[in-house]
Each structure stands twice: as structure tokens, then as C-alpha cells.
Amino acid sequence: MPELPKSQMRKTYSTRKTLIARIKDQYDEQAWQEFIEFYTRYIYSIIRQMRISEDDADEIHQKVMVKLWAKIPDLNTEEILRFRSYLATVTKNEVRQFIRSRTRRVERENKAYHDDSISYLQSIRLPEIDQIAEEEWRVHLTNLALKKVQTQFSRKAIEAFKLRIQGISYEEIAQRVGLTVGSVKKLTSRVKTSFYAEVEQLKQDLQ
Structure with missing residues (x-):
């Protein structure tokens, strides 16, 4: 993932609301690149901490980003007190959809008694999403701050x-x-x- 020029980093931090307003334009490529720079690792970390495998996490992450691209233009950002909570909710919903879809496939293929697919699905930490999101947000801020002071x-x-x-x-x-x-x-x-x-x-x- 390409990094933003350091001269732009503080400006983007301080204009988060402006950034969210800008990504309501689905075709503002620079705004979406900035959005990815600041939030994609946070979203991906939430997914992985829910005990999702790496391959499945990649797939879910891509679906979350597509869902955000589709939803944000119609989003009333003024009504969202914490945008990161909205991101966590969208992520949780996508994980729920993944579990439902994978469970149906396992049942359809009659694999439940032949491998550990069901055990894997049951191990996903969906009820703990709020705690996971909070912990990952602290890690995310720590990493961003460390990246800044390193300069x-x-x-x-x-x-x-x-x-x-x-x-x-x-x-x-x-x-x-x-x-x-x-x-x-x-x-x-x-x-x-x-x-x-x-x-x-x-x-x-x-x-």
C-alpha cells in the first residue's frame, strides 16, 4: 500500500470529518486512498482478531471495503458520533454474512461430520466484536503515533x-x-x- 507524503499526514488527521465527506464521492480516488491508508489496517485487524483465517479475512476485508464504497455516499455522517464504531458495525455484519453463507455451504455439502468446518465457524468471536474493535483501535492509534514520531x-x-x-x-x-x-x-x-x-x-x- 503506498504511503501518503508526510507533509499530508497531519492535514489528513486534522480533517477527518472532511475526509469522510469527501469519500461520499465514490470517484474521489485521492480521498479513498487516504481512507484506506488510515482505516484498512484497523478493519483487517478486527477481522483477524475474531479468529478468522487469513484467507477468509482477506475475502471479508474486500467485501467490507466494497460495502463501504457503496454505503458511504448515502450515509448521514453527522448522525454518527464515532465513525470507527460504524466501521466496526459494517465489519461485524459482513462477518455474520460470511458465517451464514459458509454454514449453508457446509450443510449443503454434508461436510459437518467429515472435517472441522463447523468447529471453525463456531470459534469465531462474533459476540466480542465491540471489545475487539476497542482494543484494535488503541493498537491502531499507537501504530500511527509511532509512525509519526519516527520521522x-x-x-x-x-x-x-x-x-x-x-x-x-x-x-x-x-x-x-x-x-x-x-x-x-x-x-x-x-x-x-x-x-x-x-x-x-x-x-x-x-x-
């Missing part, structure tokens, strides 16, 4: 920050990245401040 600091600073949030001591980090303990403390503190500020900004822009 603001040196490779060693980012590496030190990642090691620190894993619970690695300052002393060990200093040895790994080739910096003094004092430098590690200073850099990780700066990256942490920028990272959490970015997360909070994203919450405001994208919620």
Missing part, C-alpha cells in the same frame, strides 16, 4: 524508546544502542513526550 527522531532514539517500553533497563539500552545512560534517559523522555502527545492528538482527530 522526528533519530534511529537510535526510536530504538531506545522501543526497548524502554519493553521494560529494558537504561543501562542495557545504552549498551545495545551505543549511547551513554544519560543520553538514553534524555532521548527516551523526549520520544515518550512526543509519542503520547501524538496519541492524544490522534484521539481528537480520528475518534
